[in-house]
Amino acid sequence: MKNSIAFGQYCEGSSFLHKLDPRWKLVLAVLYIVTIFLCKNVFSFVLVGVTAVGLVLLSEIKPVLILRSLKPLIMIICITAVINIFWLKGETLLWQFGPVSIYLEGIFNALLIVVRVVLLVAVTTLVLTYTTTPIALTDGLEQLLAPLARIKLPVHEFSMMMTIALRFIPTLLEETEKIMNAQRARGADFSTGSLAKRAKALVPILIPLFISAFRRAEELAIAMECRCYTGGEGRTRMNVLHSSYRDVVAVLVMVAILAGVLVINRFAPGYSISM
Amino acid sequence: MNKIIEASHLSYAYPADEEGMAPHVALRDVSFSVNEGEFVAILGHNGSGKSTLAKLLCLVLEPDGGQLYIGGKNMTDENVSDEDVYAARRQVGMVFQNPDNQLVATIVEEDVAFGCENLGLPSEKIRKRVDSALATVGMTKYARHEAHRLSGGQKQRVAIAGAIAMRRKCIIFDESTAMLDPAGRKEVMETITKLNREEGVTVLHITHYMNEATMADRVIVMSDGCILMDGTPSEVFSRPEELWKANLDVPQTTELLWRMKKAGYDVRLDIFDPRLCAEEIARALDEKKD
Numbered sequence A: 001m002k003n004s005i006a007f008g009q010y011c012e013g014s015s016f017l018h019k020l021d022p023r024w025k026l027v028l029a030v031l032y033i034v035t036i037f038l039c040k041n042v043f044s045f046v047l048v049g050v051t052a053v054g055l056v057l058l059s060e061i062k063p064v065l066i067l068r069s070l071k072p073l074i075m076i077i078c079i080t081a082v083i084n085i086f087w088l089k090g091e092t093l094l095w096q097f098g099p100v101s102i103y104l105e106g107i108f109n110a111l112l113i114v115v116r117v118v119l120l121v122a123v124t125t126l127v128l129t130y131t132t133t134p135i136a137l138t139d140g141l142e143q144l145l146a147p148l149a150r151i152k153l154p155v156h157e158f159s160m161m162m163t164i165a166l167r168f169i170p171t172l173l174e175e176t177e178k179i180m181n182a183q184r185a186r187g188a189d190f191s192t193g194s195l196a197k198r199a200k201a202l203v204p205i206l207i208p209l210f211i212s213a214f215r216r217a218e219e220l221a222i223a224m225e226c227r228c229y230t231g232g233e234g235r236t237r238m239n240v241l242h243s244s245y246r247d248v249v250a251v252l253v254m255v256a257i258l259a260g261v262l263v264i265n266r267f268a269p270g271y272s273i274s275m
Numbered sequence B: 001m002n003k004i005i006e007a008s009h010l011s012y013a014y015p016a017d018e019e020g021m022a023p024h025v026a027l028r029d030v031s032f033s034v035n036e037g038e039f040v041a042i043l044g045h046n047g048s049g050k051s052t053l054a055k056l057l058c059l060v061l062e063p064d065g066g067q068l069y070i071g072g073k074n075m076t077d078e079n080v081s082d083e084d085v086y087a088a089r090r091q092v093g094m095v096f097q098n099p100d101n102q103l104v105a106t107i108v109e110e111d112v113a114f115g116c117e118n119l120g121l122p123s124e125k126i127r128k129r130v131d132s133a134l135a136t137v138g139m140t141k142y143a144r145h146e147a148h149r150l151s152g153g154q155k156q157r158v159a160i161a162g163a164i165a166m167r168r169k170c171i172i173f174d175e176s177t178a179m180l181d182p183a184g185r186k187e188v189m190e191t192i193t194k195l196n197r198e199e200g201v202t203v204l205h206i207t208h209y210m211n212e213a214t215m216a217d218r219v220i221v222m223s224d225g226c227i228l229m230d231g232t233p234s235e236v237f238s239r240p241e242e243l244w245k246a247n248l249d250v251p252q253t254t255e256l257l258w259r260m261k262k263a264g265y266d267v268r269l270d271i272f273d274p275r276l277c278a279e280e281i282a283r284a285l286d287e288k289k290d
Helices: A022-038 A042-059 A063-087 A104-130 A134-144 A155-185 A195-226 A245-267 B050-057 B082-091 B108-119 B123-136 B152-165 B182-199 B233-237 B240-245 B252-262 B274-289
Strands: A093-097 A100-103 B003-014 B024-035 B039-043 B065-070 B092-095 B170-174 B202-207 B218-223 B226-231
Touching: A022 A042, A022 A104, A022 A134, A022 A245, A042 A104, A042 A245, A063 A100, A063 A104, A100 A104, A104 A134, A134 A155, A155 A195, A195 B092, B003 B050, B003 B202, B024 B050, B024 B065, B024 B202, B024 B226, B039 B050, B039 B182, B050 B065, B050 B170, B050 B202, B082 B092, B092 B152, B108 B123, B108 B152, B123 B152, B123 B182, B152 B170, B152 B182, B182 B202, B218 B233, B226 B233, B226 B240, B233 B240, B240 B252, B252 B274
Parallel strands: B039 B202, B039 B218, B092 B170, B170 B202
Antiparallel strands: A093 A100, B003 B024, B003 B065, B218 B226
16 A cells, blocks of 8 residues: 555655756746646647656656556546547547547547646656655745745745645555554455445544544644744754756756747647647 | 752643543642753653653643742743743753654654754754764664654654754653564663763653663652652662552562562662672572572
């Protein structure tokens, strides 16, 4: 169970991507997402695809790990693909049976949407979670959002909550597994029966899990207080974020790719998608 | 010698859960003081008030009555400000029982830095302190590891590193060894004694393991919210009957020697090392033969 969740997993390393400033990484990720959604034809998709492959190479992370991050999304990807195949009406009719018809455009569109989702998830996990420690990430987010603190938004509290949530995901997963085993030992059955029955079987897991999570929260609060935590004011950080030439280069390249996509959209011939 | 903690006539009662029920009295009239650099073990069965005492000393709870001085400053004064409380917390830290529920950050060194970051120290200084704290507890190798993958003993050592990185004069261990396996317990006890002997940190070790208490300079035995005994391990453990009455065990060596003494052998009771204990018994047996 623990290994099936790639979210929040950091892979130690010292590649180009690891060394980037988390603030700029967040900017990069946003730029990349925008670029993906601007893609309107095959050539632009090739461009963002190549960018993704380039990022994987720069990260020095095994491609297998990146594929693993896609595993939980297989169902969603399949469903979107199927819906798109049947939904979109085009000009070239391939196959028709009663009210159901499949057009070439539909298949093409489904394919591009799959590529879009895969790239989106792969690149964000790669840039943000695999190559950035959770603390660096929440620090980066806190600093990027710092201007919002001026209008009294609880930016520090938000980033502290993220830090703690990320810290406790594995702990709570472990606990869930323990409780499930304990209930199994008492004859609980989680894997057979109707969906409603299985959902019901989860109640005896969730209740102890919630109770223990609340107890943990209270203990953690006391521990933090004992460690002189008094909120964001007057707090310093051990790892101060530094931007370097790398960040500038990375962001400039990403902006160039975005511009490239816009140019391709405008001038290059090709199959354009109607969304 | 400077007194880091001075408590006089402390009392505390947990408010009743429901109206009409009597509040649960956890501490009554507790007075003691701890000198800087001392290693004090606090013993007591469940519900004897030892954890409540720790929470009072860390200023997590406020006493209902009595006076508490931390580093010479009265913390029970009416006009104690938040600043005073923070200042006291800088001196006295706590390591809790459950290693999972006191680590804030995912990465070991970032967790150790948490306390120093709260103090607002400059980043280079934090870096130095974190590195030296990790070296002291022998966890340098794990600095960049994920905390949740460590063993219980290692997690507790990380928590200890977090406390010493803040340069605390006194660390309270609230049953920090209770949830660990024997190997983890040994690791943590070695770290605690090292802190006390080499770094001069004052240690208050709350435990119900008797052999851990024998490592301390001084043992305080609590029962029903009161201090029952206060003395060196030899003094305390040479009165096993009183400990048994308070529902506490004595070290196995002490029990054995005590039984020998009752049977008429002339033995000392204050020997805790099994080897030395065996030698003592052999000597007593020889003597009896003659």
